[in-house]
Amino acid sequence: MxxxxxxxxxxxxxxxxxxxxxxxxxxxxxxxxxxxxxxxxxxxxxxxxxxxxxxxxxxxxxxxxxxxxxxxxxxxxxxxQIVSRLDLEKEFFEELADAGYMPSIAYVKPGRMRADQHAAKRLMINEGDELIVIERLMLADQRPAILCFDHIPKELVIDPTYQDKDLEPPVFQFLEQFCQRSVEMDLTKIEPCLADKNLAAIFQIPEGSPILHLDEVGYDLRQQPILLSKEYYAPGILEFTVLRRKV
The missing domain is CATH 1.10.10.10 (Winged helix-like DNA-binding domain superfamily/Winged helix DNA-binding domain)
Known part of the structure; x- marks a missing residue:
């Protein structure tokens, strides 16, 4: 049996x-x-x-x-009744589907870079350390909706046999499989910004349009930062709400 x-x-x-x-x-x-x-x-x-x-x-x-x-x-x-909440962590597919859109992936582009001052500070590593970077564009009913750049310190990788295709699924899967780490909580900075030439072209909006920018760090159970995500949301697609309760 x-x-x-x-x-x-x-x-x-x-x-x-x-x-x-x-x-x-x-x-x-x-x-x-x-x-x-x-x-x-x-x-x-x-x-x-x-x-x-x-x-x-x-x-x-x-x-x-x-x-x-x-x-x-x-x-x-x-x-x-609230569809999209910033205080709850959801996968991009789930977030868009819950809002009534048909989600899909336009592209996933794995790459490498050296940590600049900002990334080094947020991830508590040395400036110049190698990072694995995944650029991902999500679509909502075929409209560019969410652009995300995930940054993982290369030193966290335990299994070096991974291929670029292993970076295509949600980043949490890569962390668990090849780094043996999991994100237990996130701390997110909410920063409105204006679309530069690159973002305007990706989102197909006028340059200088206001967009929502989330600068997020994911921590493991030992409170070590293991993931830096920079997310950009096209205007007019998702409407976020934050639940605030008295402490």
Whole structure:
């Protein structure tokens, strides 16, 4: 008999989270505006209360629900209606698809460069250190939408047998497979800028048009910076919202 792969709690939690968000957005709990107990949810979803508890904790941290002792778990409908949020990390394909577009990739261009002062400071490496760079242009309904430059310190690569084609999938896959690292959190600087000649040509907009620029550093579990991403968003395609909560 062939081996039956086990589904770990993390994978199960991810699937349960997607089901829960779909139910919340479809109005499954609109009648009361609150979720049933953990025990009832576990029975309905066919999972353990431990997994339910993990999913509810994630949904609360993301602002989709609010839990209060003596009141219960409240559904935050206004948050669920938001399509694009800057405070939640999504793959580009998912971000564009959720906004109602047909996403596709125009091109992926792997390359190399030496770290300039900015990259060296953000990645906490020496100026002049070698970087792997991936330039990626995403389309929304065939319109140029997102231009991203990912920078990975070459010294992080453990398996040097990679090929340029290995840099074509999402960069997180490359980090996990060839660097044995994973991004656990991001810190992002939001910087509006004006399209220069190159950006204007790529996005097919007038030179000097305002565009959104994100300068983002991804950190691993040991709090080491392992990824610098410079993202540019064409105007008029994605409308971002940030959820801010009282601390």
């Amino acid at each position: 062939s081996d039956i792969p086990k589904i770990d709690n993390e994978e199960l939690s991810s699937k349960a989270r997607k089901v829960m968000i779909a139910m919340l957005r479809d109005g499954a709990f609109d009648a009361k505006g609150r979720l049933p107990s953990e025990e009832v949810l576990a029975q309905k979803l066919g999972i353990s209360r431990t997994v339910v508890r993990d999913v509810l904790a994630a949904l609360e941290s993301e602002g989709f629900i609010t839990r209060r002792r003596g009141i219960g778990t409240i559904v935050n409908k206004h948050v669920l």
